[in-house]
Amino acid sequence: MTLPRLVxxxxxxxxxxxxxxxxxxxxxxxMIVKCDAYGHGLERVVTAAAAEGxxxxxxxxxxxxxxxxxxxGPDARVFAWVTMTRSExxxxxxxxxxxGVGDADYLERIVEVxxxxxxxxxxKIDTGLHRSGIRPEQWTEVxxxxxxxxxxxxxxxxxxxxxIAEVSDRDDDLARAAFRDAVxxxxxxxxxxxxxxxxxxxxxxxRSEFRFDLVRFGAFxxxxxxxxxxxxxxxxxxxxxxxxxxxxxxxxxxxxxxSLDGLPSTLAGCFEVGTAAGAxxxxxxxxxxxxxxxxxxxxxxEEVAVWxxxxxxxxxxxSLAELIGTVGEELLVRLSPLITRxxxxxxxxxxx
Numbered sequence: 001m002t003l004p005r006l007v008x009x010x011x012x013x014x015x016x017x018x019x020x021x022x023x024x025x026x027x028x029x030x031m032i033v034k035c036d037a038y039g040h041g042l043e044r045v046v047t048a049a050a051a052e053g054x055x056x057x058x059x060x061x062x063x064x065x066x067x068x069x070x071x072x073g074p075d076a077r078v079f080a081w082v083t084m085t086r087s088e089x090x091x092x093x094x095x096x097x098x099x100g101v102g103d104a105d106y107l108e109r110i111v112e113v114x115x116x117x118x119x120x121x122x123x124k125i126d127t128g129l130h131r132s133g134i135r136p137e138q139w140t141e142v143x144x145x146x147x148x149x150x151x152x153x154x155x156x157x158x159x160x161x162x163x164i165a166e167v168s169d170r171d172d173d174l175a176r177a178a179f180r181d182a183v184x185x186x187x188x189x190x191x192x193x194x195x196x197x198x199x200x201x202x203x204x205x206x207r208s209e210f211r212f213d214l215v216r217f218g219a220f221x222x223x224x225x226x227x228x229x230x231x232x233x234x235x236x237x238x239x240x241x242x243x244x245x246x247x248x249x250x251x252x253x254x255x256x257x258x259s260l261d262g263l264p265s266t267l268a269g270c271f272e273v274g275t276a277a278g279a280x281x282x283x284x285x286x287x288x289x290x291x292x293x294x295x296x297x298x299x300x301x302e303e304v305a306v307w308x309x310x311x312x313x314x315x316x317x318x319s320l321a322e323l324i325g326t327v328g329e330e331l332l333v334r335l336s337p338l339i340t341r342x343x344x345x346x347x348x349x350x351x352x
Contacts, residue, residue: 002301004243004257005340008040009309010048012223013238017052020217020235024204027211030056030079030197032218033068035333040222040239041341046071049221058216062088065097079122081161083132089113100124100161102132104142111154118150122159122195125182127175129163139182140189147190159195160186164210166202166226176210202226205235224328225318237316239332240308243273245300246289253280253298257306258288262335270323274305274315307331 021029031054032038037045046057046068056077059065065080072078080092081100086109092099093114101107102124110119123146126133134142149155160183164175179198186193197214199207204215219226223237243257255273259265265285272279277295284291292304307315318328 002244002246002256003340004241004261004306005342006039006335007240007242007308007342007344008044009238009240010044010343010345012236012309013040013045013221014048014052016221016223016235016238017049017054017217019232020205020215020221021052021054023232024211024215024217027204028056028214029054029221030058030214030216031221032058032060032200032216034058034060034064034218035329036064036337038218038222038224038329039332039335041343042067043071044341044343050076056214058218059097062092062097065092066095069095069097081122081124081132086113093119098122098158102126102134104134104138104145107142107146107149107155111149114154118153118156120156120158121146122161122193122197123157123186125160125162125179127162127164127178127182127198128171129165129175131163133162136178136182140185143186143189143191150191157186157191157193159197159214160191160193161195161197163200164198164203166200172203172207172210205232219327219329222329222332223316224332225316227318227322227327237308241306241335242303243290243306245298245302245304248294248298248300251294252283253292253294255290255292255304256288258286258290260287260336261339262331263290263306264324264326264331264334266324267320271315271320276302280304 031049033042036042050072057068059068059080061082062084065078069078079098083106090113098120101121124133126135146157150157162179164172196212199210200216201220203210243255246256247254257263268285272281275295280293280295282292307317317331321328321331
């Protein structure tokens with residue numbers, strides 16, 4: 001093996017999904033598949049999740065949503081929440097994608113583009129995160145307009161949703177109160193949303209009062225824990241990043257992965273890879289190669305584990321991310337698409 005590869009353990013992924021379904025019940029799970037399913041490969045991830053009974057997929061943008069729809073089949077629901085251009089809206093509507101709406105202008109643009117059956121939408125209230133969403137002082141006006149459009153058969157307001165910061169319980173509790181108030185005001189103005197969703201991975205796993213009808217699980221489904229927190233019980237990283245040894249000398253071992261592959265150069269000197277002889281520190285990270293402290297009998301073609309179960313210590317992506325002040329999902333989504341993704345349903349890579 002002369003190139004790095006990401007080995008995705010589909011058995012582990014499906015086990016993570018089952019655990020999140022158990023924790024969330026009776027709320028449903030929405031599997032977030034943005035950024036090519038966090039770098040794991042969208043089609044294989046969607047197929048695995050659908051086999052576990054997942055009916056909702058969160059796709060962020062139109063192109064990803066259309067891919068998710070094709071992989072999930074006609075019975076699944078696909079939700080995309082980024083504000084789109086008219087051509088992107090048209091593609092999403094044709095594919096039967098539910099659209100998240102965070103401002104009044106976007107709602108009007110959807111109606112202008114859609115000339116078919118009523119388009120399902122989820123209205124987003126800004127509950128304090130300011131990531132996007134309809135401001136509380138504008139909520140009544142937008143809801144009234146949505147009710148008019150629904151009565152005219154242009155849209156169907158299927159859901160109401162929001163994001164929360166998941167930084168402190170106090171802030172999240174305030175956001176939850178704002179969310180509940182927004183739902184009540186919408187219902188008072190004649191809307192009948194059947195899907196309410198507020199929580200993502202951390203709150204969805206830990207706090208039942210945030211689950212409502214649907215929980216959006218992104219990072220946790222792939223075994224990526226939150227920064228500064230232990231991983232949830234029975235959730236584990238579903239991928240292992242492996243890199244080949246390409247040169248060996250007395251002073252160092254060179255492995256075939258670098259910053260152009262998505263390994264941040266700022267990690268140099270900060271972490272250890274897993275080898276047949278145990279952990280060895282990474283000394284330098286170049287564009288296509290990295291230098292590691294040597295070990296006895298290192299051989300060209302041997303593979304080392306950068307992270308994952310094969311790292312002989314279960315080194316996870318978030319642990320690496322914390323070393324450079326970022327989050328675990330960033331390391332996965334920045335991996336080059338040229339890195340081979342391999343899929344296994346049995347024994348974990350590097351075990352033994």
